[in-house]
Amino acid sequence: MSLIEEIRTRQNITKDQLVHLLTTEDEALLTRLKTTARAVADSVYGNQIFIRGLIEFTNYCKNDCYYCGIRRSNTRSDRYRLTEDQILSCCQNGYELGFRTFVLQGGEDPWYSDDKICAVVSRIRSSYPDCAVTLSIGEKSEESYQRFFDAGADRYLLRHETADETHYRKLHPEEMSLSHRKNCLRTLKRIGYQTGCGFMVGSPFQTMDSLYEDLMFILELQPEMTGIGPFIPHKDTPFADCPAGTLDRTLRLLSIIRLLHPHVLLPATTALGTIHPLGREMGIQAGANVVMPNLSPTDVRGKYLLYDNKICTGDEAAECRCCMQRRMEGIGYEIVTDRGDFR
Numbered sequence: 153m154s155l156i157e158e159i160r161t162r163q164n165i166t167k168d169q170l171v172h173l174l175t176t177e178d179e180a181l182l183t184r185l186k187t188t189a190r191a192v193a194d195s196v197y198g199n200q201i202f203i204r205g206l207i208e209f210t211n212y213c214k215n216d217c218y219y220c221g222i223r224r225s226n227t228r229s230d231r232y233r234l235t236e237d238q239i240l241s242c243c244q245n246g247y248e249l250g251f252r253t254f255v256l257q258g259g260e261d262p263w264y265s266d267d268k269i270c271a272v273v274s275r276i277r278s279s280y281p282d283c284a285v286t287l288s289i290g291e292k293s294e295e296s297y298q299r300f301f302d303a304g305a306d307r308y309l310l311r312h313e314t315a316d317e318t319h320y321r322k323l324h325p326e327e328m329s330l331s332h333r334k335n336c337l338r339t340l341k342r343i344g345y346q347t348g349c350g351f352m353v354g355s356p357f358q359t360m361d362s363l364y365e366d367l368m369f370i371l372e373l374q375p376e377m378t379g380i381g382p383f384i385p386h387k388d389t390p391f392a393d394c395p396a397g398t399l400d401r402t403l404r405l406l407s408i409i410r411l412l413h414p415h416v417l418l419p420a421t422t423a424l425g426t427i428h429p430l431g432r433e434m435g436i437q438a439g440a441n442v443v444m445p446n447l448s449p450t451d452v453r454g455k456y457l458l459y460d461n462k463i464c465t466g467d468e469a470a471e472c473r474c475c476m477q478r479r480m481e482g483i484g485y486e487i488v489t490d491r492g493d494f495r
């Protein structure tokens with residue numbers, strides 16, 4: 153059996169196989185990796201691409217992750233919060249554009265108390281009963297996660313960032329811990345959320361060993377979603393001078409994840425579109441099946457800057473929606489008006 157077939161049928165990978173796939177220059181093997189991953193995605197989701205409307209509702213954050221442009225120590229970040237009405241108006245705009253999933257993402261902003269989050273989630277839930285509500289607001293207590301779920305949130309994105317303890321310590325200050333982050337993910341799954349973990353490709357100090365840990369964690373958690381995208385430096389962070397993750401490695405990892413976990417909802421991220429003008433198209437062709445255009449109001453987009461040179465910061469939601477449709481149709485895929493649940 154060939155290497156790719158073995159990984160696909162076993163839905164598992166050894167460290168040697170991972171190292172080989174991430175370092176080989178055998179073009180025929182790489183083409184087979186990509187086409188097999190795409191065929192697996194086609195067999196589950198066909199040529200349909202799911203869209204998620206991303207609403208970046210606050211860039212205040214109490215955390216200080218070394219890689220992130222909205223970390224609390226970045227005094228040059230121009231901070232903003234959207235009001236509940238502004239968030240609802242983004243949803244209305246998105247609904248008219250065919251979005252059936254709204255992703256509320258933000259820094260860990262204590263001003264947005266649990267009561268406030270529950271209030272906005274319930275309003276979206278009752279105004280748009282046919283839509284999914286995804287939260288991506290960081291580490292909270294089990295009680296808070298349960299309250300958000302009871303208020304109507306369906307899904308939760310919380311990238312684990314790295315499953316390697318030593319690596320985790322190099323990316324985060326002392327007060328944060330990998331064990332807490334992993335426990336949050338397990339709690340989210342237990343409550344019943346469609347749960348997403350993930351990591352940055354090429355983050356500083358990442359090694360083959362840490363990437364292998366990431367894949368093993370995905371196999372253990374069995375998340376419904378996995379978000380991976382290249383690390384891109386932000387000029388006002390401690391990692392300002394670190395190199396970005398590469399397009400090539402991100403694409404290889406997208407394909408490998410598709411083979412290991414065939415049904416996973418896998419986005420071609422904005423960061424991938426930032427490091428290459430056709431990054432998102434190539435992500436889909438490597439096995440991704442989700443794109444997440446931005447629904448945030450234009451006047452705040454340029455402020456949610458996790459990394460430098462982020463794309464789409466000057467565009468209206470409608471422009472992004474049309475642009476994404478053109479891009480997907482250009483490679484033979486179709487954006488669907490659908491909640492896009494895990495199958």
Ligand code: SAM
Nearest residue numbers: 219220258259260288289290311383384458459
């Ligand atoms: N606060 C929430 C959390 O911690 O999950 C959600 C917001 S957080 C900014 C979203 C994701 O952005 C992180 O999980 C991280 O992987 C990614 N991110 C942060 N800085 C980045 C950078 N410099 N390059 C690429 N991705 C980055």
Ligand code: FES
Nearest residue numbers: 464467472475476
């Ligand atoms: Fe925003 Fe293309 S997705 S302009």
